[in-house]
Amino acid sequence: MKILIAFKYSVLRTLKIWKAVLLIWFSSLLTAGMIGIPLKRALKAGFSNSTITERLAHGIRPEVFSDLGPVLKSMMSYISGGLLFAILVWFLLNVVFTGGLFHSLSKTENKFMIRNFLGDSAKKFWSFLVINIIMSLITAVVVFIIIVLPVNIITSSGTPDEGVLIKTVRILVLVFLVILPLLLLAADYARAWQAAHSKNECFRAIGFGFGNTFRTLFISWTAMVAILIVQVLFGWLVLSILPAYIPEKGGGVFLLFLLSQFLFFVKIMLKVWRYGSVTSLMEQKKAKAG
Amino acid sequence: MLMKETKDGSGNKTLEYRAEDIVDFAWTAWPGYSVFTDMWKNVKITLLLPGDRKDQVDRQLQAVKNALEYFSANVGPYPWPYVNVVDPPAQGSGAGGMEYTTMFTSESAAGMPSFVHLPEMVTIHEFGHAYFMGILESNEFEEPWLDEGVNTYWENRIVDHYYGSSSGMLDLPWLKVSDSEVTRLNYVRSGSRQASTNKPYSWQFPHGTYDMMSYSKAGVVLRTLMGIIGEETMNEIFREYYRRWAFKHPSGQDLIDVANEVNTKMNGDKFGPDLNWFFSQTLFGTGICDYRVSALINNPIRSSSDSLKQNVKKHKPSYLSDSTYNSKAELERIGDVMLPVEVLVHFSDGHEVKEKWNGQSRTKDFSYTGKFKLEWAKIDPDYRIAMDVNYINNSKTIKPDRVPERRMTDKFISFLQFFMNFISL
Numbered sequence: 001m002k003i004l005i006a007f008k009y010s011v012l013r014t015l016k017i018w019k020a021v022l023l024i025w026f027s028s029l030l031t032a033g034m035i036g037i038p039l040k041r042a043l044k045a046g047f048s049n050s051t052i053t054e055r056l057a058h059g060i061r062p063e064v065f066s067d068l069g070p071v072l073k074s075m076m077s078y079i080s081g082g083l084l085f086a087i088l089v090w091f092l093l094n095v096v097f098t099g100g101l102f103h104s105l106s107k108t109e110n111k112f113m114i115r116n117f118l119g120d121s122a123k124k125f126w127s128f129l130v131i132n133i134i135m136s137l138i139t140a141v142v143v144f145i146i147i148v149l150p151v152n153i154i155t156s157s158g159t160p161d162e163g164v165l166i167k168t169v170r171i172l173v174l175v176f177l178v179i180l181p182l183l184l185l186a187a188d189y190a191r192a193w194q195a196a197h198s199k200n201e202c203f204r205a206i207g208f209g210f211g212n213t214f215r216t217l218f219i220s221w222t223a224m225v226a227i228l229i230v231q232v233l234f235g236w237l238v239l240s241i242l243p244a245y246i247p248e249k250g251g252g253v254f255l256l257f258l259l260s261q262f263l264f265f266v267k268i269m270l271k272v273w274r275y276g277s278v279t280s281l282m283e284q285k286k287a288k289a290g
Numbered sequence: 291m292l293m294k295e296t297k298d299g300s301g302n303k304t305l306e307y308r309a310e311d312i313v314d315f316a317w318t319a320w321p322g323y324s325v326f327t328d329m330w331k332n333v334k335i336t337l338l339l340p341g342d343r344k345d346q347v348d349r350q351l352q353a354v355k356n357a358l359e360y361f362s363a364n365v366g367p368y369p370w371p372y373v374n375v376v377d378p379p380a381q382g383s384g385a386g387g388m389e390y391t392t393m394f395t396s397e398s399a400a401g402m403p404s405f406v407h408l409p410e411m412v413t414i415h416e417f418g419h420a421y422f423m424g425i426l427e428s429n430e431f432e433e434p435w436l437d438e439g440v441n442t443y444w445e446n447r448i449v450d451h452y453y454g455s456s457s458g459m460l461d462l463p464w465l466k467v468s469d470s471e472v473t474r475l476n477y478v479r480s481g482s483r484q485a486s487t488n489k490p491y492s493w494q495f496p497h498g499t500y501d502m503m504s505y506s507k508a509g510v511v512l513r514t515l516m517g518i519i520g521e522e523t524m525n526e527i528f529r530e531y532y533r534r535w536a537f538k539h540p541s542g543q544d545l546i547d548v549a550n551e552v553n554t555k556m557n558g559d560k561f562g563p564d565l566n567w568f569f570s571q572t573l574f575g576t577g578i579c580d581y582r583v584s585a586l587i588n589n590p591i592r593s594s595s596d597s598l599k600q601n602v603k604k605h606k607p608s609y610l611s612d613s614t615y616n617s618k619a620e621l622e623r624i625g626d627v628m629l630p631v632e633v634l635v636h637f638s639d640g641h642e643v644k645e646k647w648n649g650q651s652r653t654k655d656f657s658y659t660g661k662f663k664l665e666w667a668k669i670d671p672d673y674r675i676a677m678d679v680n681y682i683n684n685s686k687t688i689k690p691d692r693v694p695e696r697r698m699t700d701k702f703i704s705f706l707q708f709f710m711n712f713i714s715l
Contacts, residue, residue: 050687
């Protein structure tokens, strides 16, 4: 019941702060566009006035790109550098936005205003930055310990049995998938707690995040698994639609752009829904304790 | 074939095998193998692979049957009553992708998805060595192109035929990789493509060029030859090569002699008295092949009555234009290799003209006078000259299609957005 209340509450709050979602969507478009638009110009210059692009009518053909020669080499170095830059920029933007989102999703915030959203983000930027960095590092370390290290040990033993290796990897991934909701819960509870408190106390927030996760383990974990299942199903839908849709006319490309951006907008809504659900679970527990 | 099995009573046994007309042999034993058999006509196919790789059985057996069918139809019959395929386990993967007469090793992995055709490629390639060194027993060390190169050419053809000419290596809805194109890329993108000829023995090749020279360049050269003289002539060359040299020791010159003879028989002097001009430039030359459309020109022809007509034209839709144009497609041969090419010229009303250029001169112009503008020109429109190191400059249009670039960029942007969202907490 608590989970359903949290989900319902979160849906309503998410819809209420649609302007914030719009802002996040637009920022991500700008960030990705910083890399994508110069890439388009490079492709245009590389293919020049050739009819070779007809060979790309039905999808990506690496051999067509390889004939770009030195242009391709500079494009690849630009893309790899650009990706790192985009990821760094987005990491920082995400810190800003999550600060505002968790605050806007709390019960204390009645009317959503972009000014307050950005103001709250700015006030708690450093605390949210530390929480994001620490939780990202913890996730990376968990991936390393649970998956990378054991696989490395097995493969470096010299005679890995193929069947054993595949089964081991499957089990390790499964273990990680069981642990992943706990890490996300800890990160979300930490940020929800920080949003509800005026002082910047990132380490206390992380402590609360882990503590609350384990105190409400069954409900929290079940809720997070349900949310992740919805997100995975949505991801599967996106992966089934976008790569397979290969428009051949300008109008179709515009439709692709609209469709992909709409799907991404929904993806952000789903993430905000997750934040809102965790915030609601925390508030329900607080109300009960009070 | 197992001839005799004797046990000495102390737990050991002796197995005696016999094989006819073979130049090499190998033997394998491992308790983890699962054994599967199948038949193609009178040929028994035995597949040995690790027990946890059963999902790869059907595709491996089918690949062998495809190769048997294609080689038998286009080169000559498979002479042995059996073929043994070994797909070694991961701990023995170093043994994968190797040929011995009537037996070869492939490479796959449990769970290898069906859209990746790597196991089929390796199987078809290694099976092909049953012909090119197994039956046609050339010297791999002296003339590796005659073994690996010819075999790569046939592997490309078979994989293209059975698994798609654009998807022989990877077949996803949004990403396709062709086997023959990968061979071409290994050659055209190699920094050493002009470093050596196939004249010297393989141990005299410049450092690091063995793979490119033996496999890729020779495969691409033969594919280019097929593009010029046609698939049927090519098949007949190899059928005759098989008839004349099976179970003998042919050299590269023997194959070239057969090619000259068959080509003259089938095409007369259409491509000259022989094909030596081709082999000397490509296989034994160091030049590259690169053609380019350097310009498209559409000059309106003005007459004295033009000014009088201008007023009338203003009120006429553009498709009823009565302008006349002097149009010209300017072509260039940038590389040293001179090969005959076709040129396809397209006009704004949709009509097309196919021209031929022997490729001998450095430049060539095709001029036209007519009511319609020259819209695009393509050298080698069917991509038959696989040796051409740059297909992009082979064509020029006055109306470039930017849709694929826009589509790919849009997808790149949206996937980057999803990726950034995915990796952030």
